[in-house]
Each structure stands twice: as structure tokens, then as C-alpha cells.
Amino acid sequence: MGGDFAPEAAVKGAVMALDGLSADSRIVLFGDGKQIREILAAEGCAVDRFDIVPTAEVIEMGDHPAKAFQAKTDSSIVVGFGHLAKGAIDGFASAGSTGAMMVGSMYAVKPIEGVIRPTISSSIPTVSGRHALLLDVGLNVDCKPEVLAQYGLIGSIYAESVLGIERPRVAVLNIGEEEAKGNAQSKATHELLKADARINFVGNVEGSHIFSGKVADVIVCDGFVGNTVLKMAEGLYRINRAMGCDNAFWEEMNYENIGGTPVLGVNAPVIIGHGCSSPKAIRSMIRSTEQCIRAGLTDRLRRAFKEE
């Protein structure tokens, strides 16, 4: 149970997620057991549709993430990560404290061996209809080229296994098409990706083609640029909506449809939801988590980085 509208939104979203869940998947809810059962009753949903792990503490948005993770051992985030780390659950998602989610990812679940720095990524809509993946979107700034090159591989594996894209086109976000363009970081990253035979590297992609789908399925960039791109898109989405400009493409920008932010490069699927997640967003987030599990994403990543 995490997020600004928890536990109602989380429980409602989980109920919505039941429809569409695979037969052998099971959703486990971590939070205040009494509140959860009350909301389920209000939703007319049988309690036995879920597993419930009762927790009593809450990590607030204002809490220092690492300290709270240490101190609030009976919070849904800490207990959830405990379950994930020992394999009692196969994937974990929450719209709660992003900082605490990252602490859990890095210290409870831990980076996959060989991964220098895990990344947070974002699925983005494109006009072509098919989604693309942008990474990093804010976890890591001032990335070394070797780190960005790993994001190319991580993104490629994600796009293939979870987004179902065959031989995903991987590109470096850059200020021009030509190979010689860019800053020191993008040029060095370009060279490393070019040399990686495992990746279908297509060169540079400019800002104008992030959402066109014409150039790349996986777009690699420093977290500073990625975060700016993402927030700018969110801002323009809100501007568009306020102006009555609604259409399928912009609706895909709506975080409610995006399904949360996957943390990639750690030993189990972790998805972070927007703090203000609505039930619909929670449902998307749960679906994404299931997708990652069923795609065997973590194993694929582990195998790839064992060879590094």
C-alpha cells in the first residue's frame, strides 16, 4: 500500500488488475490488513482473491529514504522487499516513496552481477503505435559512457522480452545524426555501442524523433536529459489536455496508462509508480510487473551480464 491515495487507490487498482491477470498469477497486498479488507468489501471483491501480508508502519514521503528503510521494518515497502529478496514473491511494485523503493532495489534486491549502475527507465508512446523505452530517466546523472553502453544492452533485452520487439533498434539520444555530433559523453557511448555485437545499434536519435518511432525502440541517455525529456512530455501532456487536445497518442503519455517506472538491472522485477497514482495507474503498474515476471526478464539480464 503506497502512494498519496493509498490504501484506497492501491486496493482498487489491484481489484481492477484481477481482470486480465494470468490464471496462475497471484497478487499479494502489503499493508494495513483491516483497511484492505474493508476496501475489498466495499468493492464487492472476495478477500481470497488476494494474499494479504499485514504491515503496520508507513514510510512517509518526507522521510529520509535510507533511514526510514532501516527504521520502519514493518512498512509495506520494507516487508515487500524482504519477500522479494527471499523469493517469496516474484516481483514488487509500489507507488510509495521512490527513495525507499530505490534503497530496497539497491540493497535488498541488489544489482545484477556485472551491472555497474541499475537504471530507471520509462516506456514512452510513439506515433508508430509501438512503445519505445527511454533510459535513464533520472536515477543516474553524469553517467560514464560504460554505464550508458550497459543501458543499451539492458534496454534491448527489456524491449525484446517485455515489449516483444524483435531486434530492438538501440540509439543514443544526441543533437545530430552524424557520428561526430554530441558531447564527450554521447560520442564515447556511441563508440561503445557500435562495437557491441549483441545490440542492434542504429546510431544517434535526435529529440525530434523520440516519439516518432521511426528511428529507435530503445533510447539511451544520461539521467539528466532523460528526466528533462520525461518531465517536459508530462508538462506538455497537461497543457494539451487543458486545451482540449485529446487523442490516442497523448493519452498514452498519461502516466495512468504507462504502467510505472521499471528499475532495471537488479535481481528481481521492481516497478515504481507515480506518487499520485490513481487506481487505473496502479492496475497498469501491476500488469507491468506481471509482464516482467512472465518474460523472464531478470534471468535474461543475468545471463547477458554474466558474459560481460
Add this chain to the structure above:
Amino acid sequence: MGGDFAPEAAVKGAVMALDGLSADSRIVLFGDGKQIREILAAEGCAVDRFDIVPTAEVIEMGDHPAKAFQAKTDSSIVVGFGHLAKGAIDGFASAGSTGAMMVGSMYAVKPIEGVIRPTISSSIPTVSGRHALLLDVGLNVDCKPEVLAQYGLIGSIYAESVLGIERPRVAVLNIGEEEAKGNAQSKATHELLKADARINFVGNVEGSHIFSGKVADVIVCDGFVGNTVLKMAEGLYRINRAMGCDNAFWEEMNYENIGGTPVLGVNAPVIIGHGCSSPKAIRSMIRSTEQCIRAGLTDRLRRAFKEE
């Protein structure tokens, strides 16, 4: 006469610009005299409405800018910069080779004393109705913080004198509001701007507020990020238009209305137009140039940097 559709677009745009020009302003056209006069005749515009400086060579888009600038001494760009450098004209604009325009800016007109690196900036629309200025948008990547801090001052002076904004709010484009956020470059720039009493520094601005107008009138960023932001906006503008999403805000994103890209920090107003400039875009570009001249922009910049 520069640009993909020169000389027709340039001449037509110049004719359109006459209406709205101040009584004591005069447009000087550089290019093939015969062609210019033919187009004016076709437009039903008297030749004496303009000064014409005939030139015979053309710097092509594929030419190496510096070499072409040296070699094609009778091109409109080289002759134009010659006039500008000796004060025969007060401002120069062209939709021709951006590279050549930069060579002219740096070597013919030269940086204002005290300016470490001139910048190319872009006026951007905001929902508030008032325009903001984004700089740098691609000329300079891997900027040192001192350079970015100068962009804050340059942008502030431009916003005040040309955009008519009183005490423009200057911000650093960043991935969070908090002062401690960002990469090494943005943090250091933040500190420098905070310490500059001449600037109304308002802190960080996130990607979501670039176009809201709620936070900043002048947005400072590295050319890599600025270029990505600009191109992303252009791409989304095209997507929106293709989807029939037209409104006043997005129309302002249309480069035709933007009026070209000012090169700031050199000893005279220089404006670079989009290569594919239409007559309407050319008119906007000419108007912008006149605005910069009338605002006394260069003198204001010189005075500010004399104190540096």
C-alpha cells in the same frame, strides 16, 4: 538570400516584413540582383522599397562552413557579415548555412569582450502567453558553469530589452526543484547564478515547467539539453499537427512564428533562420532582427560585460 527556398522565400518574406517595419528602418537584401528584382516585380513591389547589394556566389549546405566563408567572398553571407562588421548595416539575418552564419558571428563580428562563448538561443512560447528564452540550444555542449552563468546574464538582458520583460526570472533547467539536485554542471551553475546580484535568479526549473511560464522567463541549460528540448518540441508540434491538434499555443511552436534563432554575445545582432524557412518565417526573422536593433541589445550586453 539564404535557405532551401531562396531566393523566392527570402524576397517574399522581406516584402511581407515591410508592413510593420518602423518608418526609419530599411531592409537590405543581399543576393542575385536580377533574381531579386524579378521576384519583386512578380510581387508587385517597387524595387526602391529595399536596398539591394548584389552578390554572385552561394554557400551551399554541404560546404565546409569555414572554408566556404574564406573562399566564397562574394556570397550573401560573407558580404552581409562584411557590411555588419563595418557598421554599414545594424543587424544581419539569414536562413542560409548555419555553420557559415556561426563563422561570421565568431570571426567577422566577434564575441563581445568578456563573453567567454557566444550562444544561440530560442524564444519559446509559454501557456502564460508570454514568451520565454531558452539558451543554449545547441551551439555549445559540455559548457563550463562559468559559461552557463554568463548565459543567465545574457538571457536576462535579452528578455528585458527585446522581450520587454521587467526583472526576468532566470532559472537553471534541472531535474528537481531542490538546490541540491542535478548534475555537477547544474549545481555549480546554480551557485554562480545565485551569487549574481544583477540577475533575478529563481532557482531550478524542471522540464515540466519549460512551457508553463510559471517559473522562469529565461531558462539556462547546456546546449546538449537545450537542443534536445527544442527538437523534441518541434517533433511533438509536427505530431500534434498531423493529429489535427491545433491551437494558439502549439502554433507558437511553429518555427514560422518564432522569428529565428538569435546569436547572443557578439558585437551586433545576428539571427539564424531555419534552413527550410518559408516567407512567413523570413518575415518573423526580419522583425526579430529589427527588434534587437531597436532595443539596443548589443550596447546593453557590452556594458554588462565590461563590468564582468
